[in-house]
Amino acid sequence: xxxxxxxxxxxxxxxxxxxxxxxxxxxxxxxxxxxxxxxxxxxxxxxxxxxxxxxxxxxxxxxxxxxxxxxxxxxxxxxxxxxxxxxxxxxxxxxxxxxxxxxxxxxxxxxxxxxxxxxxxxxxxxxxxxxxxxxxxxxxxxxxxxxxxxxxxxxxxxxxxxxxxxxxxxxxxxxxxxxxxxxxxxxxxxxxxxxxxxxxxxxxxxxxxxxxxxxxxxxxxxxxxxxxxxxxxxxxxxxxxxxxxxxxxxxxxxxxxxxxxxxxxxxxxxxxxxxxxxxxxxxxxxxxxxxxxxxxxxxxxxxxxxxxxxxxxxxxxxxxxxxxxxxxxxxxxxxxxxxxxxxxxxxxxxxxxxxxxx
Numbered sequence: 001x002x003x004x005x006x007x008x009x010x011x012x013x014x015x016x017x018x019x020x021x022x023x024x025x026x027x028x029x030x031x032x033x034x035x036x037x038x039x040x041x042x043x044x045x046x047x048x049x050x051x052x053x054x055x056x057x058x059x060x061x062x063x064x065x066x067x068x069x070x071x072x073x074x075x076x077x078x079x080x081x082x083x084x085x086x087x088x089x090x091x092x093x094x095x096x097x098x099x100x101x102x103x104x105x106x107x108x109x110x111x112x113x114x115x116x117x118x119x120x121x122x123x124x125x126x127x128x129x130x131x132x133x134x135x136x137x138x139x140x141x142x143x144x145x146x147x148x149x150x151x152x153x154x155x156x157x158x159x160x161x162x163x164x165x166x167x168x169x170x171x172x173x174x175x176x177x178x179x180x181x182x183x184x185x186x187x188x189x190x191x192x193x194x195x196x197x198x199x200x201x202x203x204x205x206x207x208x209x210x211x212x213x214x215x216x217x218x219x220x221x222x223x224x225x226x227x228x229x230x231x232x233x234x235x236x237x238x239x240x241x242x243x244x245x246x247x248x249x250x251x252x253x254x255x256x257x258x259x260x261x262x263x264x265x266x267x268x269x270x271x272x273x274x275x276x277x278x279x280x281x282x283x284x285x286x287x288x289x290x291x292x293x294x295x296x297x298x299x300x301x302x303x304x305x306x307x308x309x310x311x312x313x314x315x316x317x318x319x320x321x322x323x324x325x326x327x328x329x330x331x332x333x334x335x336x337x338x339x340x341x342x343x344x345x346x347x348x349x350x351x352x353x354x355x356x357x358x
Contacts, residue, residue, distance in 0.1 A: 068353060072350050074347070076311035077090070078091045078093045079091070086200060086249075090143045091151040093311065095128035095131060095154050096311055096312065098116045099149060100120065100121055102280075103212045103216075111313075121234040136161070142166045144166065144169075145243050146168075146172070147168070147236065148239060149236050152168075159176060159181045160181060165186075166187065167202070169189065170188050171223040174224060177227070178235075191204050200248060201247075203245070203246040205246060206241075206244075207244040210260035211261060242259060253270070255275045256276045258306075258307065261286060262293060271298050273301050274301070274353065279308040280308055294337045303341070
C-alpha cells in the first residue's frame with residue numbers, strides 16, 4: 001500500500017487518494033480530534049443551511065461558556081477568539097468600506113439606502129470608529145495575516161483603543177507606525193516563530209496570498225517606513241508577505257488562514273482540531289486545494305470557512321449570493337473528509353468549543 005499523509009494508518013481501506021497516495025482517513029474513522037461541543041448560532045453543512053443562514057443583528061450573543069474557547073466571525077477574514085480572559089483578534093475589519101473589489105469579483109450592486117462613500121485606491125479611507133467601538137470592546141492580541149486594507153484598515157484604531165499587542169509582518173507594522181501605535185505594542189514576525197504567551201502559544205507559519213485575477217496576482221512590495229497618516233488604500237495595500245497562525249489555546253489547536261492559499265510543506269506535522277480555511281472563489285486556482293489541505297492536516301474535526309463573504313457590503317446586506325458560491329467548498333470538504341464538520345458562521349455569533357477529546 002502506498003504511503004499516505006504523515007501518521008496515516010497503514011493496511012486499511014482508504015476513502016480517497018491524491019496523486020496515487022493514500023491521503024484520507026480510513027472509512028468510518030473519526031477525523032483528528034473532533035471538538036466535543038459546537039454551540040450558539042451555527043449551521044452545519046449537513047443540513048439545508050442555505051435556506052437557514054440569516055443575517056445577525058448588531059449585538060453579539062452573550063458568552064455563557066466562561067473558560068471555554070469561543071470563536072466569533074467578524075466578516076472578511078476577521079475573527080475574535082477568546083476564553084473569556086484573553087481576547088485574540090485575527091484580521092479584524094469592521095468598517096467594511098465601499099472600496100475597490102478584488103480582481104475577478106462580480107460587480108457590486110448597491111442596495112437601496114446604502115449611502116456610503118465609494119473609495120478608490122488613491123483615497124484615504126478612515127475606519128468607521130463608531131462601528132468598531134460598538135463591536136470591539138477589548139483585545140489583548142491582534143494577529144494580522146498580511147497587509148491589505150480589508151485586513152489592516154481597522155487595526156491601528158483597535159490597537160490604540162485596546163493597547164493590544166499586534167503581531168504581523170514588517171509591512172503591517174509600518175502601517176501601524178504611521179498611525180503612531182507605540183513600538184512596544186508591535187511584535188514583528190517573519191514566519192517560523194513559536195512563542196509562548198502564558199494563556200496560549202502561537203506558531204507563526206509562512207504562507208501565500210490568494211491567487212487573484214486568474215493567477216496574475218503577485219506582489220513583493222512591503223509598506224515602507226516613515227509613512228504618514230492618513231494613508232490611502234494603496235499605501236496600506238502592499239501585501240508584505242502572508243502568514244498563517246496556529247493558536248494553541250486551552251487544549252484546542254486552531255489554525256487560521258487569511259486567504260486562499262498555503263505552503264503545504266509548512267503545514268506538515270500540524271494536528272489542528274479547528275481550521276479557519278479561506279473559502280473564496282480564488283481557491284479554485286489552486287490544484288486540489290481542499291483535498292491536499294485536509295490531508296496534510298490529518299483531517300481536522302471542524303472547518304470554518306473564512307474570507308468568503310462580500311466584505312464591501314454592509315453587515316445588514318444579504319449575503320445570499322456569497323452563501324450560494326460557498327456550496328462548492330462545502331462539497332469539497334464532504335468529499336475529501338466526510339467526517340469533518342463544516343460550519344458556516346453568522347456575523348457576531350459565538351462558536352463555543354470544549355477541549356478536544358484525545
